[in-house]
Amino acid sequence: MNASKLVRLVLQSLRRNTRDFALSGIGIVVGISTLFLFTALGSGIKSVVLEDVFVVDQLEVVPQSYDVGAFKSEGLVGGAELTDQTVDKLRQIEGVESTYPKMKLAFPASARGGERFVGQNLIVELVGDGIPPKMVDDELEDSMAFRDWSGEVTCQSGSECPAGHQCQEGTCRGESCDPREDDACPDPAYCPHDTQRCTMPVPVVVSPRLLEIYNNSLHTSLGGAKGAISNMPQLSEDALLGFEVEGIFGRSYLGESKKGDAIQRRLRLVGFSERAIDMGATMPIGYVKRFNTRFRGESSAQNYHSIVVETERNKDVSNVAQTITDDMGLTLSDDYERAQRAGLLVTIVTLAFNLIALIILAISAINIMHTFLMIILERRREIGLMRALGATKSDIRLAILGESTVLGVIGGGVGLLVGWGLIAMVDYLFQTQVGTFPFKPDSLFAISAWMPLAALGVAVIFCWIGALLPAWRASGIDPAEALTGPE
């Protein structure tokens, strides 16, 4: 029997038993709508978790760390170090858009300042790291402010160089100055004691969270402190821009660096960025490399503390992460793992709900089996007749499976419509009845094209499962017996 004949025969047979099929199809409708609803819900929640709550369009590669007792030792036991070669290799992974190496200050440093706000200078430990300026370009109002002024700044004429600098042989060089003079260099350049050349302050960005913590907690608790510190004001981002402190590199409360004498450099706050170090100051990586070479040695300027990897698209993240960990043997920071775990949790909950949907479907498959067994009992004589008219056993099987396919497609289709209706209703209630909260999404659901297709496929498969045994039974009906027996 060819396909078009089969389709016509199935459609002819379906005219009867429509009520039986409608009843046994209800299970499929319920199961498929549930399956669709929960799959879309899981997918929607997962994307909220992964795209908003935990941002995972970027990965941070860190040196391998081993837990040795209570201590975490980084790179001691021969873990891979992060060098320029690592950066290159990461760059070449498919789906990677850009890589940003990060480096921490690897020697004692402190900062002194704050007179403008507190009336007296405070000295604090300076924790700092360096990042490629490009990383914060689009976050800063004046992206030119965050530059490595002391590195090679190329120029064609003096007007391209910062204040107190001249263009010499294609690079900007600070003019010589006398540090004892006031206003030895034009603002914002200043004249350090050791170099006696006009120098731009080291641009620094800090994390907005730092300000938040200061304003929300530190400010309150310090209010009860002795002396000037209790008078510290609430601060805003704007008020702080341009704020300068003296950085003392090579010396702090906690110690002095083994190598080199301490030097003093001015730090200037040029902006706030999510990408800045949580507790400390973030500067262009060129400064950190030079300071580390000077105070710690050449090798410390070659090893990065982490490399941020940004992917072209969000969905590349997991592939890239896998390449990094499995193929390259590198380690990703805890953030990624935390996000993964949250995503996994959502997946598990989704699966649990989908399991319920599958159980509903399995029950309806049994229901369908009963229906078909009953129908076949009813049609015993008819099946015998068809065999007498030339139908083979496989024709009979195909016809029954064909009927179950139609049942699956219709049941699945109605299930999808019901599911869509439910999704629209839940979203409406969610938007109108639930108050706002952080990361509240527009919709709880994310529907991809594969979902309705897969749902239809699942519906058909369960109908087949239900019809398999009846189809087998039907094909086994003996025509002579079925036709001569009592009606």
Place this chain on the structure above:
Amino acid sequence: MIHISNLHKSYETGETTREVLTSVDLEIEEGEFVAIVGTSGSGKTTLLNIMGGLDRDYDGRVVVDDCDLAEFDESGIAELRNETFGFVFQQFNLLDHLTVRENVALPGFFTERDRQRELPDDEISPEELLHRVGLGDYLEQSPSTLSGGERQRVAIARALYGRPSNLLCDEPTGSLDHGTGLQIMELFQQLNREQSITLIVVTHEEHIARMARRIVRLEEGRIVADEPNDPVEPEASSLVATAGDAPDAEEETT
């Protein structure tokens, strides 16, 4: 052409085995009109089912058009049923959810060869077949709205679909009253005469059997008589004309 030699058939019910056909030898040539008669339980239906390839569990040889039925596989026997035989049953076995025309066309679903292409001239449409049995006006009706005689005509049209060379009829008049039964038999005579279709009709009614040209008598599974018969042949022309307009309500026995 159907050649049966030394056919035995027995049924096992529980521990007892009952032979219902014993040493049956029977040769039916093309174009014959044979009535098989016998009392209830004598094995008529069993014999017919074996001939038509519906029952394949027997001992002995059954040869149809020079092919031993035992040598056919599942799809071969299905093709044989589809193309070589047309079946007519006492209970009509029409599908009420289909129209009369769809019922007649049902065997077409199971035809392997593509009639349209291979046998363009040989094709007889369901409509044409229904015209021939006098039911040209009932094409789109459900068989459930027809009288018993009309239903049996629909079943005969279905049996003729695909131009089988043999019609195997099991008590075709068993559910019909005397007159309607005779009309059906007249239709058979006409088909046999004009299209030389081989007709094998099982019946337990003598007046029906007397319309065939050969009568085979079965008794307890054995052929006890096999003789030619001079059939009563009324005016052949009358039957088609009277068939359509005789709604006999009392025939409903199903």
